[in-house]
Amino acid sequence: MTVRLDEVPARAGGPGRTSRAGPPVLEAAALTKRFFGVTVLNEVSLSLVPGEVRALLGENGAGKSTIINLLSGVHQPDGGQIRMQGEPVQYLRPLDADHAGISVIRQELSLFPDLSVAEAIFAGHLPSRRFGLIDWAHVRRETRRALGRLGLDVDPRLPVASLSVAEQQMVEIARALTRESKVVIMDEPTASLSPKEVENLGGIVAQLSAEGVAVLYVSHRLDEVKAFCETYTVLRDGRVISDGRAAETEIPDLIRDMAGRSVEIGRGRGGAAREPGPVVLEVRNLASRRRGRGEQMVRDVSFTVRAGEILGLAGIIGAGRTETARMIFGLDPVGDGEILLDGQRFTPRGPAGAMEAGLGYVSEDRKDLSILPHRSVHENFTVTSPVAPGALGRINRGAETRLLASYIERLGIRVQNTRAPITNLSGGNQQKVVLARWIARQPRLLIIDEPTRGIDVGAKEDVHDLVRQIAGEGVAVLLISSDLPEVMALADRVVTLREGEVTGDGPASQTTPEDLMTRMTRHEGQTMAAEKG
Amino acid sequence: MTAEEHAETSAALRRARRFALLGKLAPLIFLLALVVIFTSLQPRFLLPINIFNVLRQVSIFGIIAVGMTFVILIRGIDLSVGSLVALTGLCAAVVAKGGTSGGFSDAGDGYHWTIAVLAALAVGTLAGLFQGMVVAWLAVPAFVVTLGGLTIFRGLALAIGNGGPVSGFSPEFGWWGRGLIGPVPVPVIIFALVALIAYLVLTQTRFGRSVYAVGSNPEAARLSGINVNGITITSFGIIGFCSGLAGFVLAARLNSAEAVAGTGYELTVIAAVVIGGTSLYGGTGGVVGTVIGAVLTGVLMNGLVILNVSPYTQQVMIGLIIIAAVAFDVFIKRQSR
The missing domain is CATH 3.40.50.300 (P-loop containing nucleotide triphosphate hydrolases)
Incomplete structure (x- = not known):
C-alpha cells in the first residue's frame, strides 16, 4: 500500500487543541441495553460534533461493542435515544443506520471478499441507470476518486481478498467516503496493522476530521488514542466512568479508569x-x-x-x-x-x-469450537473419550454415566437429563461440561x-x-x-x-x-x- | 434470575423438547398414516404377499440408505451410489460368468459366487474410500466429488459390460436376490442385518459417536482429538461397501447385470434418509429413522402403483414429499433451538 503522507493535509495544531463548537451530529442519550435480563449497557451517553475524533475506551466486556451495535442498528436499545443532527432516530436494521450516515469499520472486516474493490465500495448502493442497469462508469470514477483521496493505489478491479488487512480497511473507509457518511465508527482498527500502517491510519483519521466527519475510535491502544483523538469516553461494566480531553489526560489515569474494579x-x-x-x-x-x-x-x-x-x-x-x-x-x-x-x-x-x-485445551469459543450442538450432554462430555472403549471400539456407557455423574456433582452442573441436547443448558453449565470433558482425562x-x-x-x-x-x-x-x-x-x-x-x-x-x-x-x-x- | 424468569425459561424449554420429540416421531406417524390410507382405499395393500413385495423392493435401496446415513450424518452426500450399484453388479456378474459373453444358460466358466460377492464388495468399498479421500484430503465438496463419481462409475460400467447386459447366474448366486427364508425374501433379511449392524455401530461404538460429533461440529470434534479425515474416509468407505452389496443383490434378483441398472437410485436413497429424519446439516438422525424412511418411500411407491396412479404423477408426489420432509426438518430445528 502506498499512502502518500505528504498529500494528507496537516492537522491544525494537532489533536486536542482544536476546540469545536456547534451542535453535535450524533448523540447517544442514556442508552441502556439488556440481554437475557443482564444489563450490559446502563444509561450511557456520548456525543460527537462534526470533525470530532472521540476515543471509546474500556476492557473487553465493558460495553464498547454493544454501543457500536446500537449506533449501527444491529441491536435496538432498551432505553434512551439516538439522535442524528438533533432528530431522534430509530434504526430497525443496519441499513437504516447506513442511510442515516453512520459507517462502521469493523474489527473482523465485513467486506465481501470475492467482490472487486469497486463493487465492495458500492455494495448495497450501486447507482443504476435506465432499465436498472448499473452505471459502471460512475462506479469506477467514484471509486478512483475515493481511493485517491485516501492515497490508496490499488486497482479497483482487484478482488478485496487479495488486499492486505490495512488496504481492506482503507476500502471500507473509501466506502464511508462515497456514502458521504457523517460519522465513522472504527472498531479496533489497528489490531492487525504494522506500526507503519498505524501511522498511515492516523493520517486518514485526521483527514476525515478535517473534512468534518466525526470519528468514534474504539481501541485498546492508549498511545494511539493520545495521538489520534481529541476526546475520550471510558466505559466500565456498561457505564461511563469518565470522559474528557485526551491531551489533558495521562495514560496511567486512563488505565486506572479502565481497569478499576480489578483492585x-x-x-x-x-x-x-x-x-x-x-x-x-x-x-x-x-x-x-x-x-x-x-x-x-x-x-x-x-x-x-x-x-x-x-x-x-x-x-x-x-x-x-x-x-x-x-x-x-x-x-x-x-x-x-x-x-x-x-x-x-x-x-x-x-x-x-x-x-x-x-495435554488438554478448552477453546475460547464455546459455541463454535467447543460444544456439539444438538448432541446430548452425555456425548458432549464423552467426546474426548475420558473412558477408554472396549473391544471393537465398544463404548462403556455404564462407566461413562458414573464418571459424568461424579463431575456433575463436583462442578455443580445444573442438568436435569444428561441425554437431552447440551443447548438446553445455560452458557455457564455448558462451559462446565466442556471443562469436565478435559479434566476427566486427567x-x-x-x-x-x-x-x-x-x-x-x-x-x-x-x-x-x-x-x-x-x-x-x-x-x-x-x-x-x-x-x-x-x-x-x-x-x-x-x-x-x-x-x-x-x-x-x-x-x-x-x-x-x-x-x-x-x-x-x-x-x-x-x-x-x-x-x- | 427471578422465579418468574425461570418459569419462563423452563416453559420455553418444555416447548422445545415437545418439538424435538415430534421431530423424532414424525416419520413413524407419517408411515402409519400412509398404511391406513392405502389399506382403506385398497384392502389388498395389507396382504402379506404385497407387504413382502414392498419390503423386497425397499431392501435394495434400503441397504444403500443405511450407508448414506453415515455420509449425511457427517454433512456429506453421495450422488454416485446408483452408478456404483451398476458397476459393482457388473463386476460380480463378470466374475461369476468369467466374462461378458454367454447367454442365460451358460453359468459354468466363471468363478465361485463367493468370489463374485467379494469382487462387488471390494470394488464398492475401494470406490467409496477413493471418493472419501478426495473429500477429506483435497477438501473438494462431497457433492462435486460424487457427482464426478456418478459419471465415472457409470462410464466404467458401460466399458466393462460393453454396453450390454451380463445375464444368467448359478442358483446359489441367484438365491441372494430371489431366495426365501421361510416367507421372508433373502434381500429383506440382508437389509435387516445391515441396518442392525449399522445401528449398533452408530449407537454403541466410539466410531459411531465420532460420526455424530464430526457432523455436529467438525471443528469442535477436531479439537477434541477426533480424526475428522479418518471418520470422513471411513464413512464413504461404508457407503461404497453398501452400494457393492446392493449391486450384487440386485444382479442376483434380476439374474442379470447391466450398466444402466440403479439409475436414479441416489435420489430415492437420499429421500429415504432425509424423510427418516437425518438432517442434511449433519449431526442428527440415525439408522432407525432411515429404515422407517426407506419403508415409507417403498410404501408410497407401491401404494401409488396399487391405486393406479400414473408413474409420472408418482415422481411428482415423491419429489414434493422430499421437499416437505426437509422443510419440516428445518422447522423443527428452529422450534427446538
Missing part, C-alpha cells in the same frame, strides 16, 4: 501458597508461520509452566495468545522455536497426539482459553474455584484471559504478550492490573505517542 477482586488465592512442582511445559522462542500476506501473529514467545502452577497469559486481541496455545496443542503448525514437555522436545502431531501426551497440562467468557457471575466463581482446585491437584494450567481481574484472581504468574512478543513475566503478587495493562498496550521505548501528542 478489589484480585488476589483470590486464599493464601494457599502451593509449592509449584517441576516444569511441565517450556516454550522457547516460539513463532507462528506467516499466512499469505497476513501478519505473523506469534513472533517470539518463551515461558514455562510448572506442575500445580497457574500461568496467566494476558494480552489484547491480536497479541497472539490463542495462536500460541493452538501451536502447543498441535492445531497449527509451529513456525519457529521449540516446545518442551518435561524437558523433552515435543512435536505435537495434531490434537490427538497432544492429548496422548497429556491431563498434566490444561490450556484454558477464556474460561468465563459470556457466562454469569455465579458460574464464573464456580469455574474459578475449579481451576484453582485442579492446579491444587498438580495440573499445570495455562490460563488465557482478556479479563484482567480474572487473571489477577487466578494466576500465580503472569506473562504479558503484545504483538506476538513477551512484554513481561513475573509473579502475580508483584504486579498490578495497571502495570499489566501498560505492558499489554505499550512497548517500552516506543515513543509514537510522545512524538505525535
Whole structure:
C-alpha cells in the first residue's frame, strides 16, 4: 500500500487543541441495553460534533461493542435515544443506520471478499441507470476518486481478498467516503496493522476530521488514542466512568479508569501458597508461520509452566495468545522455536497426539469450537473419550454415566437429563461440561482459553474455584484471559504478550492490573505517542 | 434470575423438547398414516404377499440408505451410489460368468459366487474410500466429488459390460436376490442385518459417536482429538461397501447385470434418509429413522402403483414429499433451538 503522507493535509495544531463548537451530529442519550435480563449497557451517553475524533475506551466486556451495535442498528436499545443532527432516530436494521450516515469499520472486516474493490465500495448502493442497469462508469470514477483521496493505489478491479488487512480497511473507509457518511465508527482498527500502517491510519483519521466527519475510535491502544483523538469516553461494566480531553489526560489515569474494579477482586488465592512442582511445559522462542500476506501473529514467545502452577497469559486481541496455545496443542503448525514437555522436545502431531501426551485445551469459543450442538450432554462430555472403549471400539456407557455423574456433582452442573441436547443448558453449565470433558482425562497440562467468557457471575466463581482446585491437584494450567481481574484472581504468574512478543513475566503478587495493562498496550521505548501528542 | 424468569425459561424449554420429540416421531406417524390410507382405499395393500413385495423392493435401496446415513450424518452426500450399484453388479456378474459373453444358460466358466460377492464388495468399498479421500484430503465438496463419481462409475460400467447386459447366474448366486427364508425374501433379511449392524455401530461404538460429533461440529470434534479425515474416509468407505452389496443383490434378483441398472437410485436413497429424519446439516438422525424412511418411500411407491396412479404423477408426489420432509426438518430445528 502506498499512502502518500505528504498529500494528507496537516492537522491544525494537532489533536486536542482544536476546540469545536456547534451542535453535535450524533448523540447517544442514556442508552441502556439488556440481554437475557443482564444489563450490559446502563444509561450511557456520548456525543460527537462534526470533525470530532472521540476515543471509546474500556476492557473487553465493558460495553464498547454493544454501543457500536446500537449506533449501527444491529441491536435496538432498551432505553434512551439516538439522535442524528438533533432528530431522534430509530434504526430497525443496519441499513437504516447506513442511510442515516453512520459507517462502521469493523474489527473482523465485513467486506465481501470475492467482490472487486469497486463493487465492495458500492455494495448495497450501486447507482443504476435506465432499465436498472448499473452505471459502471460512475462506479469506477467514484471509486478512483475515493481511493485517491485516501492515497490508496490499488486497482479497483482487484478482488478485496487479495488486499492486505490495512488496504481492506482503507476500502471500507473509501466506502464511508462515497456514502458521504457523517460519522465513522472504527472498531479496533489497528489490531492487525504494522506500526507503519498505524501511522498511515492516523493520517486518514485526521483527514476525515478535517473534512468534518466525526470519528468514534474504539481501541485498546492508549498511545494511539493520545495521538489520534481529541476526546475520550471510558466505559466500565456498561457505564461511563469518565470522559474528557485526551491531551489533558495521562495514560496511567486512563488505565486506572479502565481497569478499576480489578483492585478489589484480585488476589483470590486464599493464601494457599502451593509449592509449584517441576516444569511441565517450556516454550522457547516460539513463532507462528506467516499466512499469505497476513501478519505473523506469534513472533517470539518463551515461558514455562510448572506442575500445580497457574500461568496467566494476558494480552489484547491480536497479541497472539490463542495462536500460541493452538501451536502447543498441535492445531497449527509451529513456525519457529521449540516446545518442551518435561524437558523433552515435543512435536505435537495434531490434537490427538497432544492429548496422548497429556495435554488438554478448552477453546475460547464455546459455541463454535467447543460444544456439539444438538448432541446430548452425555456425548458432549464423552467426546474426548475420558473412558477408554472396549473391544471393537465398544463404548462403556455404564462407566461413562458414573464418571459424568461424579463431575456433575463436583462442578455443580445444573442438568436435569444428561441425554437431552447440551443447548438446553445455560452458557455457564455448558462451559462446565466442556471443562469436565478435559479434566476427566486427567491431563498434566490444561490450556484454558477464556474460561468465563459470556457466562454469569455465579458460574464464573464456580469455574474459578475449579481451576484453582485442579492446579491444587498438580495440573499445570495455562490460563488465557482478556479479563484482567480474572487473571489477577487466578494466576500465580503472569506473562504479558503484545504483538506476538513477551512484554513481561513475573509473579502475580508483584504486579498490578495497571502495570499489566501498560505492558499489554505499550512497548517500552516506543515513543509514537510522545512524538505525535 | 427471578422465579418468574425461570418459569419462563423452563416453559420455553418444555416447548422445545415437545418439538424435538415430534421431530423424532414424525416419520413413524407419517408411515402409519400412509398404511391406513392405502389399506382403506385398497384392502389388498395389507396382504402379506404385497407387504413382502414392498419390503423386497425397499431392501435394495434400503441397504444403500443405511450407508448414506453415515455420509449425511457427517454433512456429506453421495450422488454416485446408483452408478456404483451398476458397476459393482457388473463386476460380480463378470466374475461369476468369467466374462461378458454367454447367454442365460451358460453359468459354468466363471468363478465361485463367493468370489463374485467379494469382487462387488471390494470394488464398492475401494470406490467409496477413493471418493472419501478426495473429500477429506483435497477438501473438494462431497457433492462435486460424487457427482464426478456418478459419471465415472457409470462410464466404467458401460466399458466393462460393453454396453450390454451380463445375464444368467448359478442358483446359489441367484438365491441372494430371489431366495426365501421361510416367507421372508433373502434381500429383506440382508437389509435387516445391515441396518442392525449399522445401528449398533452408530449407537454403541466410539466410531459411531465420532460420526455424530464430526457432523455436529467438525471443528469442535477436531479439537477434541477426533480424526475428522479418518471418520470422513471411513464413512464413504461404508457407503461404497453398501452400494457393492446392493449391486450384487440386485444382479442376483434380476439374474442379470447391466450398466444402466440403479439409475436414479441416489435420489430415492437420499429421500429415504432425509424423510427418516437425518438432517442434511449433519449431526442428527440415525439408522432407525432411515429404515422407517426407506419403508415409507417403498410404501408410497407401491401404494401409488396399487391405486393406479400414473408413474409420472408418482415422481411428482415423491419429489414434493422430499421437499416437505426437509422443510419440516428445518422447522423443527428452529422450534427446538
